[in-house]
Amino acid sequence: MVYERVKTGETSLTRQKTKFVCANCGYESAQWLGRCPLCEQFNTMVEELVAPLESRPKKRSMRAVVDESQPIPSTELKGTVVPRVVSGSAEWDRVLGGGMVPGSTIIVAGEPGVGKSTLLTQVAAQMAQKGHKALYVSGEESPHQLAMRLERLSLIHSDLLVLGERNVLAISNCLQSVYPQIAVIDSIQSVFHPLLTSSPGSVGQVRESAAHLIRIAKESRMGLLFIGHVTKEGYLAGPKVLEHMVDAVLYLEGEATAPVRLLRATKNRFGTTGEVGLFQMTERGLEDLTHPDQWLLSASQEPKIGSAVALIVEGRRPLVAEVQALVASNTWSGCRRVATGVDIGRLLMLIAVLEKHLGCSLSNKDVYVNVVGGLRIRETAIDLPIALAILSSRSDRPLPAGTAFFGEVGLSGEVRPVSQGALRVREGRRLGFRHCIGPTDGTSTVDWTTVADVRQAAEMFHLIGANRTTRRRD
Ligand SMILES: Nc1ncnc2c1ncn2[C@@H]1O[C@H](COP(=O)(O)OP(=O)(O)OP(=O)(O)O)[C@@H](O)[C@H]1O
Ligand SMILES: [Mg+2]
Ligand SMILES: [Zn+2]
Secondary structure: OOOOHHHHOOOHHHHOEEEEEEOOOOOEEOOOOOEOOOOOOEOOEEEEEEOOHHHOOOHHHHHHHHHHOOOOOHHHOOOOOOOOEOOOOHHHHHHOOOOEOOOOEEEEEEOOOOOHHHHHHHHHHHHHHOOOOEEEEEOOOOHHHHHHHHHHOOOOOOOEEEEEOOEHHHHHHHHHHHOOOEEEEEOHHHOEOOOOOOOOOOHHHHHHHHHHHHHHHHHOOOEEEEEEEEOOOOOEOOHHHHOOOOOEEEEEEOOOOOOEEEEEEEEEOOOOOOOEEEEEEEOOEEEEOOOOHHHHOOOOOOOOOOEEEEEEEEOOEEEEEEEEEEEEEOOOOOOOEEEEOOOHHHHHHHHHHHHHHOOOOOOOEEEEEEEHHHOOOOOHHHHHHHHHHHHHHHHOOOOOOOEEEOOEEOOOOEEEOOOOHHHHHHHHHHOOOOEEEEOOOOOOOOOOEEOOEHHHHHHHOOOOHHHHHHHHHO
């Protein structure tokens, strides 16, 4: 790749060099090595810039620097109330703990096509509309493509500037001349530092580029939003290393085929990580989802075979979701187990529990489980609804309308307590689920029917009657 060094306008660059440092043990080498000679780990060498001589403190001035640094009595510290910049989206502000703190750095990560660029284009435009100068830097799309999106979403504004650039030094020059209050970098994996030999997206490139931009942003109290790509396995490719460098880490989740998107904070220096934001993807962009139940429950609430309503809590937010299961005979090939919106490992465990403790044979059956609306649920309170949806499909008997479930299932089939039972049940009732079923939470005032194990719940709805004798025999 040919880098345009002239563009950067820096003359001392040629004197800089890079080194490779083992991320595991810190061993340094002048060139890349596949295996670290010290700790013998493979693929741990990460390229780093050697600080240029002029940026290192001179020996004589070292003393002055040390003397200047004085502690402040905590009683003299001011600014405990952090000011916030609210956007036009209540859901975005909620996840950040009431709006973005000026000068903070945030990474928004998500899978390809989930809507990261859409979300941050909207945030940048909303800031511009509130009179804050915003800069959107894209290393992935041309300014023409960005303009198309801005037009489609009606977000064109004179205070929203766009830049198509990937060279981090050119981006930082632009930041220092335009001096925006908020800058979006789409994406951090596409940006490169011209002095590093490793390719864009590698750990060294991502780390150096981000550190460079964060330094500039912190100096000028500029809000910085990075977009980061995540692989299917849910791990931030490369920028996992960025998580400790930024103030907040947000994940945007959802199935590309369904409109619901969930924004979740896994780290927030200025608020809790307990809040989640819900959006829906429309042709006008990501809109706040004010009535999630409309998307998360299927349109008709008639009793359906293979469907169970789950009372879940994402962060601090109660949600009612519908789990669907399909159990189909498969006598001609290996059985399929497909989980959409829930963890496949969890599904396999629940199938094993149903086979072992309820005598419900699924060995010659395909099992498909899906969460309506495309939401991904990590909470274990979804276990009991999944188990009942599977039993309902297998027995061809529907669960009654107006009934909702929650509870973690243990390896011996017991239904284990989960937090915030009362909150779940209150939300279920609000949405018309009069009959709620879950584990006991140890308190005497119980608003829901408690079950001790999956068998008890299944018997309550006659989902395993025919299988009971089979179990007694073994
Ligand atoms: N005209 C349109 N109408 C409705 N939805 C659209 C339209 N154009 C794009 N979308 C939605 O926007 C999504 C892409 O959004 P966006 O480009 O913000 O995602 P991204 O996460 O930035 O993707 P990438 O990883 O490719 O950069 C599409 O998957 C689609 O759901
Ligand atoms: Mg994008
Ligand atoms: Zn090493």
